[in-house]
Each structure stands twice: as structure tokens, then as C-alpha cells.
Amino acid sequence: MSTAIQTQGLSYRPGPDFAIHNLSLNVPAGSLYGFLGPNGCGKTTTIRLLLGLLRPDQGSVRLLDHPVPDGLPAALARTGVIPDRPHLHRYLTVAESLAFHAAFYPGWDHRWAAELLREFRLHAGQKVSRLSKGETAKLMLLLVLCQRPDLLVLDEPMDGLDPVVRRDVLAALLDYVSTRNATVFVSSHLVHELERFCDWVGVMDSGRLVVELPMSEFRNGNKRIRLNGGASAEPVGAPFTLLSRERESSATETWTVRGWRSEMTGWFEREGLMIREVADLDLEDGFVELLRAFRATEAAPR
């Protein structure tokens, strides 16, 4: 499996209170990779490291098989980026912004730019400084899509957008990805936003990568299991990861587990536990439980 983005042992410490620790990401080529994490966990810093905007203290980054920063211009020629705080030259009109951007990309699709302009209901003569937040987001997406990139790096692209604009942006994005087989690396703190279209997920917390796996595995592997009998047993040697456990009564407990598969029921029987109910966790609950377990592990004395 080839990778669009690969980092190895990436570390960066901008100050005493925050650091990116030993981050190793592998974003498969052609995937829709959701980069999840709570606010302030280091998603934007990681994206800046990936794009060569910051220099790591340790580790390496490869973007579309180009080393960063040496091969950055070649990588950026095939990468469309929407940064966390999009900045365009405010004194230009929409048409002038398009013309300026197009000058740097030989593969710029002028016809599609005109089509998207109509589709997004943007006026060519309107000044960028007069655009609303939604219109700016649409213009940013138009700019990156018409570059015809192989990789899209989007840092919280839907943040603060109304549902209508969100749908327009998402539709255009998915349309492009389906026709071009491009890789999308999109960060968000809104789990449900990524749940609908991502096929890979990476979860980050406190500057560390908590987990990276296919979305199907993440979605289906998180279960809430109600158990009866001998529930005080420690899950030693369990084939799954126990994220949390709650005692309901002396004989009943609810376990939240990750990495669950149906054939694992045998393990409970061997331990003298009886499964009363197995329920799916939605992605958001799975995400919350995962972070809770991760933070408990981090806080535990070593």
C-alpha cells in the first residue's frame, strides 16, 4: 500500500506546555483520512509540520513521496491546502484571486473553475474582503480543486459553516475525489462530520497519535457489552482492549471495548462471564471512550 503522507518519529516542542511526541502517521494513497482530536491536541501543528511551515525537532515527513522540506515545491505542486485560517489577498476580486493562483499551477483547470464559480454562486467581480465566511470557504475549495491536486490537506474546512454551505463544499469535494482518486487528509474535532465520508481515521490527543486504523474497524470494533456473573474479574489476556468498565450492580457490569469481533465471545465464556447484550457505539461515543482510556493510561503512574 503506497502512502500519500508518511511521518516517522515526528517531534516538535514549541514551548514548555505543548509538544508533538514521536508521531508516526501513514495516510494511504487514495484514502479519505479523518484526523480527529479535541481542540488544542496538536492537529494544526501537525499539519503545519507536514507542509513544511514548521520545522520538526526530530523525525521525518514525506509528502507524496517527496521529502519535506527538500522536495516541498514538487509536493506542493500536487497538493491543495486549506489552512486553519485561510488567507487570501483581500484587495483582489474573486476573478483576480483565481488568475493569481492559476499562474502558479500549470495544470489549472480554467473550465472547471468557471463551472464551480457558477455552482458556488460566487461573483467574479466581488472583492475578497467583502466575501462572507461561507463564500470564502467555497472560494478556497475552488482554488484547491482547480489545481487538480493528488492530495488535499484540509484543516477544519467546515468549521463555522452553515449546513447549506457545508453540504455544497462536501459535495464538491467528494465529487472531485471520486473522479480523481485523490487522497484527502481532513482534520476536525467534530466526529460526526468525518464519520460520513472518511474511510481511515487517525485520533490524536495531547500531541500523541492515539490510534490510526480503517474507519470500518474503528466504527465496528467499539462495543458496549453488558455482562453477568463474576464481573470483578480482570480482563487479563483479553483479545480486545478494555476502554472502560462500569458496575451496575454486584453481578452486572458494562464494559466498553475496542477491537471487538463476534468470535471473541468464547473468551467471556472461558472467564465465566455471560454476555447479556452487545451494543454498537456510535463514532462519537467510541471517540470519547478512546480518549478517556488514553488519558487514564497517560495519567497512571509508570
Add this chain to the structure above:
Amino acid sequence: MLKAMIRIQWRACWHLVIALAVAAMALPIVSVRAGWSGAQGNLPRFLTELQLWGFFYPGLAAVTALVLGIAIWTSDRRGHHVYALLLPLPRWRYVLLRYLAGLALLLPVVLGLWAGAIIATTGLALPPGIRVFPHAIALKFLLALLVLFGVAFAAASASSRTLGIGFRLVGLFLAVHIAVVLLKPGTNLLWTVVSALGSSPWPLAPMAGRWMLIDV
């Protein structure tokens, strides 16, 4: 790419360029008219008046360089240079494009001054031995502008950290200068450095010397 860069810089600074070009065009015309009326037909006094007006040429060059050097980078600075850094070209090439496009913006100002100098000196009834230098003063203005624009452009493009280092170095130099003045009266380190930089072949040489549109 250069064409696109010139176009956006023109969009950002056109009002400044036009104002500076008008000022540059007016300077020689106003200086000759004001000098002539002030001198009331007295030729040596007229030349002295012109010499005083001559200080405005390097002043205008400094203002033009500073204003355009800063204006060119304003939008990029506002966005923390992120847009520029994500363009698919090496950083040095982006800076070069900005610089070359900036030079293109200086052209109207220089042309304005040249046209003004020609207009101011055309048809003047001057006594024998007195010559006009419209082309020389425009050339000197161009050279001074190139040097000062280079300095202003570099300073405006620098990061806050680099600027901080620069300011600290200047502060350190001034502190040394004051210490030297106090310890060894009569020694002027600042003047020595400024005059050295202003003499040929150092970079500020075009700024120094006489800026005379009309002279013997």
C-alpha cells in the same frame, strides 16, 4: 508568474504609486519655479535655492522605497506568509518575484521624476556656463531608489525575530557610539560609518553628493 505578481502588486499599491509618481513629477518643476521666484533673478541665489531643494530628491527616494517596500509585503504579513509558503515554488523564487514586481512599481515614479525634470528645464533661458541635468538627476534618483528599495524590501520581508535581531544590533551600535563619544570626545563613530557607507563604492553612495538639476 511575474506578470501575475506585478498585477496583484499594482492592485495593492496603485494609489501609492500614482501619488508618488505625481510627487516625483512635481518636485523638479516646483523646485525650479520656486527657486527662480525666490532668487528674483539672482543666479547664485537661484543655485543655492536649488541646492536646498536638492535634499528633497533623496528624501522622496527614501519615502518611495519605504512606502512601497512595506506595502508590497503587507498582505503576506497579515496572513503570516502562509499563502505564499504553500505555493509550489522555492521560497527564494517567491521573494525574487516579489522583488522584481516591486521594481516594476518603481518605474512610474522614476519616469515621473524624469518627465518632471525635462519639463522643468525645457525652455529655460539660462546664461552661458549654466547647464541642466534632467537625465543625470533621474539616473541618480533611480540608483538611490534601487538601493533604498532593496533595504526597505528586505527589512519588510523579514520575520519579527530577524527584525528584532536587526534592531538589537542597531541599538548595540548606538550604545557603542555613545560610549566612544563619552570616553574619547571628538570621535564620532556614527558619522564615520555613515560617511563610509555614503562614499563610493559603498551602497549609499548614490544618496550622497549634490542633487542639482541646474548647475554650472
